[in-house]
Amino acid sequence: MHRxxxxxxxxxxxxxxxxxxxxxxxxxxFVKDETxxxxxxxxxxxxYQVNAVARNLRRxxxxxxxxxxxxxxxxxxxxxxxxxxxxxxxxxxxxxxxNGGDSPEKELSYLKVLHENRVDGIILSPxxxxxxxxxxxxSSGIPITLVDRTVKGLQxxxxxxxxxEASREVVRYMLRQGYRNIGFIAGPQDRLTGIERLQGYYDAxxxxxxxxxxxxxxxxxxxxxxxxxxxxxxLENGRLDALYVSNSDMATGAYVAIKEKGLRIxxxxxxxxxxxPDWASLVTPGVSAVRQPVYxxxxxxxxxxxxxxxxxxxxxxxxxxxxxxxxxxxxxxxx
Amino acid sequence: MHRxxxxxxxxxxxxxxxxxxxxxxxxxxFVKDETxxxxxxxxxxxxYQVNAVARNLRRxxxxxxxxxxxxxxxxxxxxxxxxxxxxxxxxxxxxxxxNGGDSPEKELSYLKVLHENRVDGIILSPxxxxxxxxxxxxSSGIPITLVDRTVKGLQxxxxxxxxxEASREVVRYMLRQGYRNIGFIAGPQDRLTGIERLQGYYDAxxxxxxxxxxxxxxxxxxxxxxxxxxxxxxLENGRLDALYVSNSDMATGAYVAIKEKGLRIxxxxxxxxxxxPDWASLVTPGVSAVRQPVYxxxxxxxxxxxxxxxxxxxxxxxxxxxxxxxxxxxxxxxx
DNA sequence: TTGAAAGCGCTAACAA
DNA sequence: TTGTTAGCGCTTTCAA
Numbered sequence: 037m038h039r040x041x042x043x044x045x046x047x048x049x050x051x052x053x054x055x056x057x058x059x060x061x062x063x064x065x066f067v068k069d070e071t072x073x074x075x076x077x078x079x080x081x082x083x084y085q086v087n088a089v090a091r092n093l094r095r096x097x098x099x100x101x102x103x104x105x106x107x108x109x110x111x112x113x114x115x116x117x118x119x120x121x122x123x124x125x126x127x128x129x130x131x132x133x134x135n136g137g138d139s140p141e142k143e144l145s146y147l148k149v150l151h152e153n154r155v156d157g158i159i160l161s162p163x164x165x166x167x168x169x170x171x172x173x174x175s176s177g178i179p180i181t182l183v184d185r186t187v188k189g190l191q192x193x194x195x196x197x198x199x200x201e202a203s204r205e206v207v208r209y210m211l212r213q214g215y216r217n218i219g220f221i222a223g224p225q226d227r228l229t230g231i232e233r234l235q236g237y238y239d240a241x242x243x244x245x246x247x248x249x250x251x252x253x254x255x256x257x258x259x260x261x262x263x264x265x266x267x268x269x270x271l272e273n274g275r276l277d278a279l280y281v282s283n284s285d286m287a288t289g290a291y292v293a294i295k296e297k298g299l300r301i302x303x304x305x306x307x308x309x310x311x312x313p314d315w316a317s318l319v320t321p322g323v324s325a326v327r328q329p330v331y332x333x334x335x336x337x338x339x340x341x342x343x344x345x346x347x348x349x350x351x352x353x354x355x356x357x358x359x360x361x362x363x364x365x366x367x368x369x370x371x
Numbered sequence: 372m373h374r375x376x377x378x379x380x381x382x383x384x385x386x387x388x389x390x391x392x393x394x395x396x397x398x399x400x401f402v403k404d405e406t407x408x409x410x411x412x413x414x415x416x417x418x419y420q421v422n423a424v425a426r427n428l429r430r431x432x433x434x435x436x437x438x439x440x441x442x443x444x445x446x447x448x449x450x451x452x453x454x455x456x457x458x459x460x461x462x463x464x465x466x467x468x469x470n471g472g473d474s475p476e477k478e479l480s481y482l483k484v485l486h487e488n489r490v491d492g493i494i495l496s497p498x499x500x501x502x503x504x505x506x507x508x509x510s511s512g513i514p515i516t517l518v519d520r521t522v523k524g525l526q527x528x529x530x531x532x533x534x535x536e537a538s539r540e541v542v543r544y545m546l547r548q549g550y551r552n553i554g555f556i557a558g559p560q561d562r563l564t565g566i567e568r569l570q571g572y573y574d575a576x577x578x579x580x581x582x583x584x585x586x587x588x589x590x591x592x593x594x595x596x597x598x599x600x601x602x603x604x605x606l607e608n609g610r611l612d613a614l615y616v617s618n619s620d621m622a623t624g625a626y627v628a629i630k631e632k633g634l635r636i637x638x639x640x641x642x643x644x645x646x647x648p649d650w651a652s653l654v655t656p657g658v659s660a661v662r663q664p665v666y667x668x669x670x671x672x673x674x675x676x677x678x679x680x681x682x683x684x685x686x687x688x689x690x691x692x693x694x695x696x697x698x699x700x701x702x703x704x705x706x
Numbered sequence: 707t708t709g710a711a712a713g714c715g716c717t718a719a720c721a722a
Numbered sequence: 723t724t725g726t727t728a729g730c731g732c733t734t735t736c737a738a
Contacts (some may be wrong), residue, residue, distance in 0.1 A: 041511075058717060066723060079401055083507055088487040089428045090715035093730050098424065100467075107453070115450050118442070121470055132435075133468040149465060152423040167706060172418055176376075235708055260649055292653040303736045313652075316596055318627040377731055389708045393733055401707060425731035428714050 041084055050078045061086055092154070101129045101341060102150035102158045105183075108140045111284060111313060112330060113161065116183060119334025120159055127342045129156070147173065154271030157341045158332075162187045166224070181341040183333060185228045193344065193357045195337045199229055200311075202326045202363035203236025204243070206308050208278060209324075210371055211244045215278040215306050219270040221290060222281045223258045230258070233282040233310055249275065256286045263289030271297055271305075278355035278371060284313040284325075291323070306371040310363075321369025328363045336361065376419055385413045396421055427489070433467045436676060437485035437493045440475045440518075441519045446619060446648060448496065448663060451518060453496055454669025473624070475500035482508065492676045494669075497522045499561070516676040522565045528679065530672045530694045534564055534645075536588060537698035538571025539578075541615060541643050544659075544704055546579045550613040550641050554605040556595045556625060558617045565593070568617040568645055575644045584610065591621045598624030606632055606640075613641030613706060619648040619660075626658070641706040645698075656704025663698045671696065 043061075047054045054069060059067050060075040073152075077085070092098045107112040118131055124131045132155060141162045147169055150158055157179045166194040167187050174180055174192055182194040210218050220237045222279050223230030234253070241248050253275055256262040263286025270276055271293065279294070281287040287309035294305060301307045301321060309316070312327035344354065348356060377555035378396075382389045387406060394402050395410040413419070427433045438455050440448040452468055454633075459466045468492060469481040475498045482504055485493055494512045502522050509515055509527055517529040545553050555572045557567030569588070576583050586608055591597040598621025605611055606628065614629070615621040629640060636642045636656060644651070647662035671694060679689065 040715095043717095044715080054716080054728095055718080055725060056723090059724085068723060071723080083504075083511075085483060085486045087428075087489060087715050088418060089424060089433065089489050093422075093424045093428050093714090093732090094716045094718085096730070101726090107442055108449050108456075109453050114443050117468070118444050120472060121443075121468065130467055130469075130488065132465055133452070134465075135453060146419055153465065154422060154424050170420075176418075183718085205562065217637065224458045260653070288650060289653065292650070292655075296655050315627070318595070318599065318624065320627075322630050342712075378733095379731080387733080390709060390734080391707090391712095397733080403707060406707080422731050425714090426733075428716090429731080429733045431714070485709090 039045050039060045040294065041082055042087065043072060046082065048077050048083070050073040050075045052322070067297070078356050096154075098154050099128060100132060100153070100155050100158055101338070101345075102132045102134065102146070102153075102155040103151075104134045104136045104143060104146050104158065104160045107135050108133065112184075112311070112328075115330040116334040117163065119215060120338045123335045123342065127338075127346070129342060136161075136163065140162055144169060148239035151178065156345045157181070159183055159337050159341055161185055164188065179341060179344045181337045181344075183337045184279070191356050193337075193340045193359075195340065195359045195361065196228075196331055197328050197363050197365070199232035200236045200239065202328075202365060203282070203310060204239040205236075205365050206324070206326060207237050207240035207311070208244060209367070210278055210280065210306060210308060211240060211246055213371065215304070216246060217249060217252060217273075217275040218280055218306075219267075219273065219276050219280045220253045220308050221256045221266045221270070221279070221281045221286050222253060223256060223265060223286075225255070237280065246321075248271070256282070258285060260285045260289045262286060265291045266290070267293035271299075276305065278308070280307075281309045284309060284311030284316075287311065287323070288315070291319075301370050308371045312366060317368065323370045324366060324368045326363050326365050329361045332361055355362075376417055377422065377529075381410070381413050381417065381419050381660070384417070386412045389658045402489050414442050422660035431489075433489050434463060435467060436491050436673070436680075437467045437469065437488075439469045439471045439478060439481050439485075439493065439495045439497075441496060443468065447519075447646070447663075448667040451496065454666045455673045458670045458673030458677065459656035461485045462673075464677060467578055471496075471498065471499040471523055473498055473557070479504060482512070486513065489507060491680045492516070494518055494672050494676055496520055499523070499640070514679045516672045516673045516679075522625070526645050526691050526693075528672075528692045530666060530668055530675065530696065531563075532663050532696050532698050534567035534698070535571045535574065537663075538568040538617070538645060539574040540571075541659070541661060542572050542575035543579060544700065545613055545615065545641060545643060546575060546581055548641070548706065550706075551581065552584060552587060552608075552610040552612050553641075554602075554608070554611050554614045556591045556601045556605070556614070556616045557588060557599060558591060558621075560590070567616070572615070587611075591617070593618050593620060595620045595624045597621060599618060599628045601625070606634075611640065613643070615642075616644045619644060619646030619651075622646065622658070622660075623648070623650070626654075636705045643706045647701060653702065658705040659701060659703045661698050664696045677700050 043054045047057045092333045136143045161183045180192045222234045254266040269292035281290045308324040310326045312325040316323040316325045378389045456466045471478045496518045515527045521624045557569040578652045589601040602625035616625045643659045647660040651658040651660045
């Protein structure tokens with residue numbers, strides 16, 4: 037049991053100085069081959085792993101990035117988390133994952149933890165609050181990249197999806213197919229995604245000159261149960277000829293409600309959703325859906341952040357970049 | 372922009388020594404109230420956050436734990452990840468999440484990264500390989516807790532689910548309901564979970580004295596597509612009167628296959644699965660399913676690990692603990 | 707109740 | 723090509 041195996045011991049065993057061991061560890065080129073071999077052998081024999089804590093202190097870099105998302109259990113954010121981690125590893129960074137649960141207080145407390153741990157940068161799907169602290173972090177040299185949502189007035193790199201346009205396209209398609217009473221289950225209106233997808237629904241109606249009838253829009257919370265409940269309410273509306281749901285979890289609930297009512301898709305009712313979960317293409321007919329480039333969203337954010345970190349362009353030396361990715365409407369048979 | 376705000380600056384601003392600032396930071400009781408107030412004010416005004424890297428180096432503790440799971444995208448492992456993170460936060464630990472992708476090489480490389488970063492402990496859903504390195508880590512003082520799977524010959528805390536017994540219970544119930552040709556879609560046979568769930572299927576048949584007919588057992592890979600494909604193969608077997616699928620992803624595919632064939636559950640075919648995803652209780656009739664205590668699996672593992680860390684009982688001073696949690700068979704209407 | 711100072715393990719400037 | 727050494731920011735003895 038080597039309770040304290042450090043660079044000094046390794047140096048001692050190899051009969052060299054700690055500086056030389058350090059050079060070998062960091063692939064510094066001007067080390068005599070024989071010396072290098074000797075050191076590497078000791079490292080191998082002892083299973084020595086450099087102490088990254090000490091190295092990080094000295095280098096003032098941790099080669100780690102923090103990720104704050106609302107919840108890894110969500111099908112959306114788990115993909116973001118995976119994408120970020122993959123990108124991080126590709127660049128030899130490690131990730132610290134935090135589930136902020138859409139709570140501004142948790143968000144703040146995680147931001148502080150990440151700051152304490154001197155992560156080199158942060159990827160955040162923000163609640164929209166804590167602008168001052170975020171801006172303090174940026175000004176003290178920790179770059180931040182926002183994902184999927186924004187913080188009003190915060191200057192930093194951001195990666196978004198064109199929610200509004202994609203949503204508009206779905207509804208326009210449905211209207212042009214002849215549907216006139218399209219029920220919509222919206223998401224929370226305190227979030228960019230919730231707001232924009234609803235906006236797209238209205239845009240399409242306006243563009244096509246079709247009025248939105250009373251009671252066709254229901255507010256949900258992006259969770260599965262609310263999808264089922266709001267769908268049941270809507271299905272009681274005799275006029276309804278189609279249903280468009282603004283995320284996949286609510287769509288799961290809504291789909292079940294339609295099936296339990298014995299309605300056929302698309303004969304009795306048209307159906308479409310924002311998001312494209314596995315089951316959308318597995319059922320018959322397939323459900324027409326908006327596929328967001330979720331993985332790309334995460335990996336783009338990570339690449340942006342890593343570039344800012346390694347360029348040494350820091351948090352503030354370079355203009356903020358805003359990238360909007362295109363979601364794609366996939367027509368299957370449901371509408 | 373405070374490029375280098377450290378304890379020294381804070382001490383200077385507050386007119387005290389760094390030692391005193393440190394005492395305040397760590398809630399050391401014997402500091403004069405007035406001094407404490409002065410220091411806290413400077414901290415508040417400057418937004419000072421202690422440098423955890425330096426603190427960790429000095430204390431030789433990082434208050435962080437590493438988590439290696441196969442993939443956060445899986446509905447199973449994302450819950451584990453969330454449970455571990457929740458438990459960690461509760462104990463003021465942070466987590467470093469790694470997706471090992473069931474690859475022994477990635478597993479090893481992540482173990483080394485975590486070692487480098489001097490995490491205080493590791494939670495691992497192991498591939499089964501790398502026993503020597505794992506055992507080296509344990510002997511050098513880094514406790515490891517295994518989750519859901521085991522590594523042959525490795526002495527460490529382990530948290531498992533009684534896969535075999537739970538699986539046996541499902542099949543026994545089906546047999547006693549009168550089903551005689553129960554198709555089974557098994558998981559990979561290189562994993563404890565895959566092996567044990569299949570074993571339970573055989574156990575039940577043996578106990579009930581019912582022979583397993585040729586071709587009723589198909590090998591899948593725990594993924595959605597293989598569930599659909601294997602189900603289609605099985606449904607061609609004219610004798611089949613029920614289908615039992617060994618995890619939820621494959622069950623999703625299998626369920627779709629059944630529906631697309633126009634079969635009714637349970638009139639035309641009985642259906643049950645291991646795992647209990649949201650949709651199992653949303654469809655009609657509900658699908659009878661084995662609910663694993665997934666969250667508990669993760670939180671138990673984390674609690675075990677944290678206890679070993681903070682007890683100072685270390686990695687080897689205390690006998691390894693093995694905990695087997697009970698999965699529960701939930702009868703709905705599908706079988 | 708407070709301060710001075712050593713030292714955690716490493717890197718990097720400088721000297722040789 | 724290698725060694726000596728200062729110092730990263732903190733905690734913690736020891737002394738006052």
